Amino acid sequence: MQIIELNQLTKTYGGARGITDLSFTVEHGEIFGFIGPNGAGKSTTIRTMLGLIYPTSGSAKIFGKDCIAHGPEIKMEIGYLPSEVFYYDNMRVKDLLHYSASFYKKDCSKRIKELAEIMELDLSKKMDDLSLGNKKKVGIVQGLLHKPKLIILDEPTSGLDPLMQQRFFELLEEENRKGATILFSSHILSEVQRLCNRVAIIKEGRLMALEKISALKENTYKKFKLETLTKVDASSFAIPGVTEWTADERTISFLFKGNINDVMKKIAEMELINIWVEEPDLEEIFMHYYVKEDGSRHEHVSA
Incomplete structure (x- = not known):
């Protein structure tokens, strides 16, 4: 069963870019990633799906129902966490959450308490006394308190410390079960790789790829930075899969895609002072993974 169905969804703001011809589906029970750089159109897509803004053309369906025609009905079964949360400062956390629960016409008291304990959220505090991270926790509880069938999260981990991020991921996995x-x-690839089954990748308002996470991992670059005792010439490091090579007297950096053992064997031959290996950011992946040899970009790849 398709829970979300976008069909050539387009939103323009006068001459400014929004989103263009987005089409993909999300199946029942999926944890579906929607990723791209900041400003790619992720939030615009979500707000259009939720009926918070109207599409210029195309359509969005949730639970098989048009998001505009059946907006209020659909929203009763959706939990939404926006990228930025704003609240009335003089309200206490528990009052805000119970007020939110009143819209769903069900007793959510037990659920609110359970979620607050999981996220270590003090329900007695006033909103203006909370840090950014604790306000994000309020948003998480608010989005999940009515046990929604569909949970939509827009950059949900900003402001959360690593421990709370881990607890939040475990909570999401439990809700999915x-x-x-x-x-x-998200714009953080590692978060999406940890949680999701499939992923849609958006850039400049257009769908770049629709992939299984397993395929994305196989094609993901690693970013290396080496500090060496002596200068290393690029010709001595000629192995397939190395791109974006830069070097000065004792520092080398490059991207690598391929069998990690090949590059590690080559590095083992060098006299190192230090080494850093990390995931490249999404912009770097877009530049290399989604550019054809002739320089044009892939507009759409089916899973």
């Missing part, structure tokens, strides 16, 4: 479908929007 109970049957919730999750759309997880």
Whole structure:
């Protein structure tokens, strides 16, 4: 069963770019990643899906129903966490959450308490006394308190410390096991790789790729930085898969895609002072993974 269905969804702001011809589906029970650089159109897509802004053309359906025609009905079964959360400062956390729960016409008291304990959220505090991270926790509890069938998360981990991020991921996985479908929007590739089954990648308002996470991992670059005792010539490091080579007297950096053992064997031959290996950011992946040899970009790849 398709929980989300976008069909050539387009939103323009006068002459400014929004999103263009987005088409993809999210199946029941998926944790679906929606990723791209900041400003790529992720939030615009989500706000259009939720009926917060109207599409210029195309359509979005949730639970098989048009998001505009059936907006209020659909929203009763959706939990939404926006990228930025704003609240009335003089309200206490528990009052805000119970007020939010009143819209769903069900008693959510037990659920609110359970979620607050998981996220270590003090329900007695006033909103203006909370840090950014604790306000994000309020948003998480608010989005999940009515046990939604679809959870839509827009950059949900900003402001959370690593421990709370881990706890939040475990909470999402538990909700998914109970049957919730999750759309997880992020610009952090590692988060999406940890949680998601499939991923849609958006750049400049257009769908670049629709892939299984397993395929994305196979094609992901690693970013290396080496500090060496002596200068290393590029010709001595000629192995397939190395790109973006830069070097000064004792520092080398490059991207690598391929069998990690090949590059590690080559590095083992060198006299190192230090080494850093990390995931490249999404912009770097877009530049290399989604550019054809003739320089044109892939507009769409089916999973």
